[in-house]
Amino acid sequence: MMATALALVGPVAAQTPPNVLVIGQIAEPASLDPHVSTAANDFRIAVNLYDGLVRNKPGTLEIEPALATAWTISDDGLEYTFNLREGVTFHDGTPFNAEAVKFNFDRMLDENHPFASTGPFPLAFFFSSVDKVEAVDDLTVKFTLNEPFAPFMSNLASPTGLIVSPAAVEQYGADYGRHPVGTGPFKFEQWQSNTSVVASRNDAYWDGAPTLEAVIFRPITDANTRVAEMLSGGIDVLLETPPDNIAQFSNDANYQVKEVVGPHVWYVMLNAKDGPFADKRVRQAVNYAVNKQSLVDNVLQGTAGVSAGPIPPAFNWAYNEDVQPYPYDPEKAKALLAEADAEGATLTFLVTEGGSGMLDPVPMGTAIQADLAAVGLKVEIKTYEWNTFLSEVNPGLEGKADMAEMAWMTSDPDTLPFLTLRTAAFPAEGGFNSSYYSNPEVDKLLDEARVATDQSVRGDLYKQVQAITHEDAPWLFVANWKQNAVVTSAVGDFELQPDFSLVLRDVTKQ
Amino acid sequence: MGSYIAKRLLAAIPVIIGLSIIVFLVMKLIPGDPAQALLGSYATPDNVARINRALGLDRSWPEQYFIWVGNLLQGDFGRSYILNRPVLDEVLERFSATLILAGASLLICSVLGILAGTVSAVRQFGWTDRIVTFFVLIGISMPAFFLGLIFILFFAVQWRLLPASGMYAVYGGGDLPDLLRHLILPAGTLAIVATGVVARLTRAAMLEVLRQDFVRTARAKGLGEGAVIWRHAFRAALVSVIPVLGIQAGFVLGGAVYIETVFQWPGLGQMLVKAVSTRDLLLVQGGVLVAATVYVLVNLLADVAQATLDPRLKG
Numbered sequence: 001m002m003a004t005a006l007a008l009v010g011p012v013a014a015q016t017p018p019n020v021l022v023i024g025q026i027a028e029p030a031s032l033d034p035h036v037s038t039a040a041n042d043f044r045i046a047v048n049l050y051d052g053l054v055r056n057k058p059g060t061l062e063i064e065p066a067l068a069t070a071w072t073i074s075d076d077g078l079e080y081t082f083n084l085r086e087g088v089t090f091h092d093g094t095p096f097n098a099e100a101v102k103f104n105f106d107r108m109l110d111e112n113h114p115f116a117s118t119g120p121f122p123l124a125f126f127f128s129s130v131d132k133v134e135a136v137d138d139l140t141v142k143f144t145l146n147e148p149f150a151p152f153m154s155n156l157a158s159p160t161g162l163i164v165s166p167a168a169v170e171q172y173g174a175d176y177g178r179h180p181v182g183t184g185p186f187k188f189e190q191w192q193s194n195t196s197v198v199a200s201r202n203d204a205y206w207d208g209a210p211t212l213e214a215v216i217f218r219p220i221t222d223a224n225t226r227v228a229e230m231l232s233g234g235i236d237v238l239l240e241t242p243p244d245n246i247a248q249f250s251n252d253a254n255y256q257v258k259e260v261v262g263p264h265v266w267y268v269m270l271n272a273k274d275g276p277f278a279d280k281r282v283r284q285a286v287n288y289a290v291n292k293q294s295l296v297d298n299v300l301q302g303t304a305g306v307s308a309g310p311i312p313p314a315f316n317w318a319y320n321e322d323v324q325p326y327p328y329d330p331e332k333a334k335a336l337l338a339e340a341d342a343e344g345a346t347l348t349f350l351v352t353e354g355g356s357g358m359l360d361p362v363p364m365g366t367a368i369q370a371d372l373a374a375v376g377l378k379v380e381i382k383t384y385e386w387n388t389f390l391s392e393v394n395p396g397l398e399g400k401a402d403m404a405e406m407a408w409m410t411s412d413p414d415t416l417p418f419l420t421l422r423t424a425a426f427p428a429e430g431g432f433n434s435s436y437y438s439n440p441e442v443d444k445l446l447d448e449a450r451v452a453t454d455q456s457v458r459g460d461l462y463k464q465v466q467a468i469t470h471e472d473a474p475w476l477f478v479a480n481w482k483q484n485a486v487v488t489s490a491v492g493d494f495e496l497q498p499d500f501s502l503v504l505r506d507v508t509k510q
Numbered sequence: 511m512g513s514y515i516a517k518r519l520l521a522a523i524p525v526i527i528g529l530s531i532i533v534f535l536v537m538k539l540i541p542g543d544p545a546q547a548l549l550g551s552y553a554t555p556d557n558v559a560r561i562n563r564a565l566g567l568d569r570s571w572p573e574q575y576f577i578w579v580g581n582l583l584q585g586d587f588g589r590s591y592i593l594n595r596p597v598l599d600e601v602l603e604r605f606s607a608t609l610i611l612a613g614a615s616l617l618i619c620s621v622l623g624i625l626a627g628t629v630s631a632v633r634q635f636g637w638t639d640r641i642v643t644f645f646v647l648i649g650i651s652m653p654a655f656f657l658g659l660i661f662i663l664f665f666a667v668q669w670r671l672l673p674a675s676g677m678y679a680v681y682g683g684g685d686l687p688d689l690l691r692h693l694i695l696p697a698g699t700l701a702i703v704a705t706g707v708v709a710r711l712t713r714a715a716m717l718e719v720l721r722q723d724f725v726r727t728a729r730a731k732g733l734g735e736g737a738v739i740w741r742h743a744f745r746a747a748l749v750s751v752i753p754v755l756g757i758q759a760g761f762v763l764g765g766a767v768y769i770e771t772v773f774q775w776p777g778l779g780q781m782l783v784k785a786v787s788t789r790d791l792l793l794v795q796g797g798v799l800v801a802a803t804v805y806v807l808v809n810l811l812a813d814v815a816q817a818t819l820d821p822r823l824k825g
Contacts, residue, residue: 229674234673388542
């Protein structure tokens with residue numbers, strides 16, 4: 001009896017095996033079919049099982065070759081021709097070729113495709129500008145677009161552009177998401193529901209086999225439990241550490257804390273159609289009134305940086321360094337409010353309880369409320385659960401509220417302003433411009449940027465967009481989230497990527 | 511007895527039908543839908559409509575309900591929108607995990623609770639009674655999730671004796687000792703509150719029985735004290751304790767929701783919490799239906815056990 005009891009509680013329980021990396025994920029993956037999935041959580045696994053035609057160069061958001069070795073873009077921006085890498089096979093042994101690429105995009109985009117029913121494909125609209133995909137020869141594939149669409153390459157590098165094995169989709173049908181087959185550095189081995197996803201080294205990987213023998217992803221939803229697992233030795237990598245625990249790990253030599261700013265913006269949209277925010281001076285006033293530095297330092301404990309505009313600094317080629325965040329200046333805010341005759345106004349503020357990329361939305365909302373109270377604005381907070389919140393906010397704020405929290409993570413600088421700041425993106429038109437911001441100059445710049453295939457030209461256009469929107473202040477610009485992870489000292493060459501993916505091909509473990 | 515059970519089973523049918531309608535309606539009436547949850551910030555009306563069409567959610571509510579029930583009757587619970595997997599597979603897998611957790615804690619709370627309650631009644635106002643009462647009070651007043659966090663802090667993080675979460679180790683484990691090692695903390699935590707309740711009620715029932723005439727008669731006949739208490743009084747007290755165990759079974763099933771979240775136990779409660787927040791309609795409907803059916807059956811079982819012990823109740 002005693003012996004059994006001792007066997008049950010031996011400290012041997014708390015060791016991860018050598019050369020196998022155990023990762024504490026934030027949730028059970030929904031699907032490992034990258035075209036079906038929408039969650040960053042799933043994509044962190046998928047990017048290790050699959051490759052796309054192109055990928056983001058490690059540490060940047062610049063495009064580099066992956067399954068495609070080179071490409072040409074026609075002058076009118078309508079035809080993209082890719083040369084494919086030779087000799088690559090999927091993990092199931094079937095060859096990667098132009099037909100496989102065509103199969104991937106046809107499945108997502110053509111509702112009559114024989115395997116369209118293996119969807120739905122929620123993010124397929126990333127490629128809605130694609131008119132047709134043709135296999136020119138075995139190793140050449142041509143995409144024809146129905147309009148010029150500059151973000152096309154960034155979207156190809158996003159997880160929705162990862163290439164799956166057609167043979168495996170045919171074999172598993174709707175269950176493909178639990179039997180993923182790609183060309184990536186790790187091969188899928190096993191998915192034990194709610195316990196783990198295991199992937200092993202692909203010795204034949206075209207970009208050099210990884211050092212790690214295997215990686216194991218464990219779903220641990222509760223953040224405190226995730227921290228406890230890290231401290232008790234059950235995992236080697238802890239993702240999305242709660243801000244309160246970061247200091248504890250940075251002060252301990254057994255751990256390394258990794259951080260990187262991602263393409264994320266956290267903002268408060270301001271209703272420019274009716275109410276006090278119809279006046280630009282009031283919108284500027286709240287930007288002066290809120291102490292964003294204190295918000296990211298105290299509420300978010302340094303896990304975010306202060307945001308200056310709608311384009312996150314992670315897109316370094318499109319980010320305007322000259323646009324500085326509004327300084328904290330309550331006196332200036334009061335002066336602007338007096339000028340606009342909006343002193344003592346009452347504002348309704350929609351706040352969510354949680355949600356993708358929303359960080360700590362309730363404490364952030366109350367901190368903003370307190371800062372606005374200090375300049376004499378009375379803010380009434382209404383709190384909603386995430387899905388309810390979206391269905392309140394997405395149809396527009398008119399007649400309902402003056403302010404609403406929102407956050408986006410995107411793969412291209414175009415996405416956020418295009419969907420939220422154009423006149424043609426008002427909710428009635430099917431966009432997300434719920435605050436009804438409208439400036440013809442911004443509309444024009446965004447349209448031009450969308451068709452410009454030269455990256456430096458595009459970059460300049462976005463820099464102008466930032467300067468104008470900063471001045472117009474359609475939002476209260478607040479924060480850019482820094483993604484974090486904690487790894488044990490045994491883990492080497494682990495870096496987080498600005499696109500929020502988790503690239504493990506070069507990681508080592510002693 | 512057979513007809514009693516049949517009657518009770520028949521009575522459960524309208525309860526389950528009613529429940530299926532309520533669950534269906536509740537999931538329809540809360541704002542947000544699976545397409546919205548899948549698409550998040552990208553939920554344009556176009557995209558939402560496209561996904562709803564793909565999921566068959568563009569049909570009328572009665573149509574959706576009857577399609578669901580029709581499939582159910584053929585044993586098809588549908589596919590989870592979010593997990594992209596048959597609902598029944600997921601629910602059964604999750605439910606067996608919950609049953610292991612709830613079963614273990616029910617066992618712990620029954621054995622410990624009845625034992626503690628009986629001992630403390632027999633030695634009323636003695637030091638055993640005081641110690642038991644003290645721990646019962648702590649057990650009842652401490653929130654289970656908080657206790658769970660404290661256990662994790664000491665047993666997993668400080669002493670590294672037991673795993674902090676999960677049901678099996680992700681490598682090498684998977685056998686019975688591995689399961690038991692993972693089970694100790696969550697089942698123990700879940701059992702503590704229930705143990706207090708059972709001990710308290712057993713103590714009260716025993717005290718009442720001990721005062722009755724037949725116990726005095728048994729003593730007068732010259733039976734040993736052990737025989738009086740265990741063979742006569744204890745058996746009589748059980749009649750009022752057993753239905754409490756039925757209620758406790760429901761309680762541990764419900765309490766499992768918190769414990770599953772704290773200890774990352776892959777059970778039904780944890781699944782339902784997530785499925786509701788992602789508006790995974792079919793998964794919620796299937797999960798609730800299975801849980802409710804089992805709840806009805808457990809209560810039936812408790813009533814049958816009570817009727818067996820006390821023939822007056824058979825009616």
